[in-house]
Amino acid sequence: MQPLLEMRAISKTFPGVKALDNVSMSVAEGEIHAVVGENGAGKSTLMKVLSGVYPAGTYDGEIHYDGELAEFKSIQDSEARGIIIIHQELALVPLLSIAENLFLGNEIAVKGCINWHETTRRTRDLLARVGLSDAPTARVEKLGVGKQQLVEIAKALAKDVRLLILDEPTAALSESDSAALLELMLELKASGVTQIIISHKLNEIRKVADTITVIRDGATVSTMHAKKDEITEARIVRDMVGRDMAARYPDRPRRAGPMLMEVDNWTVRHPDFPDRFTIRDVSFNVREGEVVGIAGLMGAGRTELAMSIFGRSYGRDIQGDVRMRGEPVRLRNVSEAIAAGLAYVTEDRKSLGLILDDSIQRNITLANLNAVARNGLLNEARETQVAEGFRKSMNIRAPSVFAKVMNLSGGNQQKVVLSKWLFSGPEVLILDEPTRGIDVGAKFEIYGLINDLSAQGKGVVMISSEMPELLGMCDRIYVMNEGRFMGELTAEEASQESIMSMIVTHNESTQ
């Protein structure tokens, strides 16, 4: 039988990065096809190519859909052919009603006037199909995330969907909501809707998927068929992470000095939903000269953990203790955290780390202005000296320290953020995705800087979604999932398989 969708040798290059390298996959009519892979493996890029977010011509390879070559110029193009993608972040308008959302941009109207009777009637039908009994006039913001997800699917059905793509649909859902969603997927399959699901939760995939395609580093690794092959989680995990450690990491003498920072029973609630725990009962420690990693998938709560410790910059009802060199410290705001010897290098340097419109110099001194001032008066000559010093020692490539940081490359911007935090004189640095979005050469430089910090006796906590990086850099790795620490691995014990199976095992056990 001819497949509904066939993607042949798809390659997609961004400046400096090859996101997709010869990916092929084929989806049969009426099946549920799972695409799995690590963060950054290229799953989302592949789906964006398919749905026309990256229009035809910006990628290499061919897409055959419904028996003919498809060259989608935009999402509208692919939607017209019945390909609907539901993104991880829901795209509903919270203040509009369910009915308004279902037909947004697709209104049932005559000459611009909406036919509300017909809209309401069809909304009822669609809601019934996804198993919702809410009023069509209910505002979307009043619904829980689970129901919102179902409304998204109803919206897809309203557009006569033939191929439904779900990008991590259960990531934000509770267990019962997830189960209901999977059930709906099977029902849709029975009614003939072909589906592609992207997910990290292998148990869910095993439950619904007919075919599984594993993608790693932008390339297809394997395709498994539920009917023919024996699918085990071990096999999927091995295919997901089985790359060799191609990247090199500079050597560092491993040594652990006296205890620097200890965090005990850290518990944080979600800032908007006080009944939800973002972080639960997390304890960890860092010693002098140690590089400690925190591994986990996106949404595991790693950034939230770091920011809640760093002067309660995230969350509410924060509980737990932090001790620096054995002494309890209070970290009620960022200045107290800085005073206690902490620094937090954010994962989102453009919106949280830098003032893009300001110069390198002004960004570097921002967290410790008093060190370049006397009695509140800035000494700009001293400030320039400091910035110059960092420009040389960190090898920030810019015409001068007066250059605006918005004109620097990602790697150089990251060095500016690191300089800012080094100038604040910390004992423990929490680095959140320190090499995200920077090129290979700059990555190597950042690794070297981390080793220098360790040699100076500072403690480094490194959060990263790139497992090879953690394995190459860290003395110990904590594995985090869904707001909890799943366990701790020494450098010797840690491997991509052991980390991934710790995460996956938990997903299994919560079912």
Place this chain on the structure above:
Amino acid sequence: MSDTTQTATTGTNMKTYLVNHLREYGLLLALIAVMVFFQITTNGTLLRPVNITNLLLQNSYIIIMALGMLIVIVAGHIDLSVGSVMGFVGALAAVLIVSMGMPLLPAVVICLITGGVIGAVQGYWIAYWQIPSFIVTLAGMLVFRGLSLWLLQGQSIGPFPREFQVIATGFVADPFPESWGMGLAALFGARAINVLAIVTGIVAAGAIVTLGLRKRASNRQYGTEEEPLTFFVVRNTVVAVALIFITYKLASFRGLPNVLLTMGVLTIIYAFLTENTVIGRQIYAVGGNEKAAKLSGIKTERLTFLAFTNMGVLAAAAGLVFAARLNTATPKAGFALELDVIAAAFIGGASMSGGVGKIVGAVVGAFLMGVLNNGMSLMGIGIDYQQMIKGLVLLAAVIFDVYNKSKRV
């Protein structure tokens, strides 16, 4: 051969420098162009000593408030209540001094504190409750407009005692011997010359040039982007000559107005505060990227709160000057003035999104608006056209900014 390359690089340097700093030069050029235009169309009335003095008095309260407004805008906010607060404090001063007969000093202190408290209350909601400043100060605008009506019972109260009027209409006494002034007067063929005014002008011009030279020297030492020498010389000459010219004109009338002194001192203080202190730098950081500033340990809420408190005090000071100048407090005082103040800051180069703007820019912006007002009134242009022209000037200045920015990046 090498000579031509040299000139070529200097040429491009000058060009890129001009493109990057077009805004600052443009503002100065616009002010000069507008002054020359009105000087011609009013047959020289614009730059008569008495008119220059008037121009300063008329715009003093706008400039005083523009200082605070610039800080508020740099911090990423807006204050719509300043006109009303100014009117309210003027009314309060009239009630305290004229109706209740309170001595001047305590009355002035009470007025300034009241302004500070008003600013603090508005700043509290904006900073600690994250209520948009537009809403809070829009409410404040209505509340204080109403309060001054209530306080004055819809009447005007005045006149103020002479000592109070001096705040706005007085002149600084000339400490130099009278014979010096007579001598200078003879030299220039004028009736009388106020030596203090001339000396102040020369000293100020000298100070600006000296500071400019020192900055240049230190820039060279640290390799900062350098203003091409031609620009530096031309700009400083223009500014110095203009200063001396204006003070000479003032000297041949009644000397330095008290208000000019207040304005000058405040401008210097705030320019220093914004450019050379930790707190000033932190305000720019809050406006530039509040989240990044907060994660760098800056107490963003407190700075926002202080910016509004400061605005309140300055609005009160402007209210006192305004009441003293009119010699009466009326319920209409300060009506729609907030728009002139905000316009001054934007014409002066402040950015609506925060983090950008200079004190001197706001002052020049206020003067530009002032000269437009004054010149058009002298020409006998109706208030209808005046409003339209001022509106278009504001729009043009901001469009120029946006266009300039999009071209540069």
